[in-house]
Amino acid sequence: MVLAEFLKAWHDDSATMLVHTSGSTGKPKPLWVEKRRMEASARITCRFLGLEPGNTALLCMPLDFIAGRMMVVRSIVAGLQLISVEPDGHPMRAVDKSPDFAAMVPLQVYNSLLDDEERAKLQGIRHLIIGGGAIDDKLEQQLKSFPNNVWSTYGMTETLSHIALRRLNGTAADDYYTPFDSVNVSLNEEGCLIIDAPEVCAGRLITNDMAEIAADGRRFRITGRKDNVICSGGIKIQIEEVERMLKPHLSFPFLITKVKDDKFGEAVVLLLASGSKEEAADVCSRVLPPYSRPRHYLPVTSIPETPTGKPARHEAERMAAMLCEEQIKSIAK
Secondary structure, three states, X not given: OOHHHHHHHHOOOOOEEEEEOOOOOOOOOEEEEEHHHHHXXXXXXXXXXXXXXXXXXXEOOOOOOHHHHHHHHHHHHHOOEEEEOOOOOOHHHHOOOOOOEEEEOHHHHHHHHOOHHHHHHHHOOOEEEEOOOOOOHHHHHHHOOOOOEEEEEEEEHHHOEEEEEEEOOOOOOOOXXXXXXXXXXXXXXXXXXXXXXXXXXXXXXXXXXXXXXXXXXXXXXXXXXXHHEEEEOOEEEEHHHHHHHHOOOOOOOEEEEEEEEOOOEEEEEEEEOOOOHHHHHHHHHHHOOHHHOOOEEEEOOOOOEOXXXXXXXXXXXXXXXXXXXXXXXXXXX
């Protein structure tokens, strides 16, 4: 979708708009959302960040998904001057000077840090919010020295973009997300985050995100997803935790997934897009506890991702099952 098409749909007589989820845990799903709630979400973000009419806002993400659409709505609601560039991996190449406000995915930030000119413009952004994927420790460390405000976002299509922000740099840097004033969070009996955000979400939203709530009862951090748990030999292994432990030690793209296993029920699998199985196995033996170590190391052409750059977990499971079956057939011959 191009900007003109979105604006036409935004200003038509319909009270709702069709959006699609990112598809990180399966196929993208269509979702009809109320425009008035999109406006409410935009006001909450702009008020929190102190954005004023005339401030510049950079649109550098696709309008097919909620993150891109909400940048346009924020500009409409708050009277921001919208700067639209082609959504690609180097958004700062296309701008002459730093905008007051920008939203990017981690890959766009990572790419911009590799070029001195792009990095300087990135540092000049007054409020940079990063979402749509995990920010690894190395990237977070590079952002800590930024002079302006850098935020990690928490949210989803159902909450019309983010409902909480985590400061990544400066004296206010935090390991926990702070919900907006109109948002309350809690945990269910499984330890999954429950979101009450009446201005942007009609009902209570029970997520699949495993979370921990701080002692103040408001701030929270995400520890993984309920559906990203591998049950192997009676032990529950959180996929994101295994990936977090490996990231500082593996220089090539990889992803942790699972396959069915006759002996253990489920087995840990490491998909690797480059590097050697021997190198990966050596790292895993050094940094992972025995029960978390992969039983299969499977080379793939590329790590499966969603259109927004998140790990495509269901596709990874499918690939792992297919490759393991091919290995078994090959051995049988």
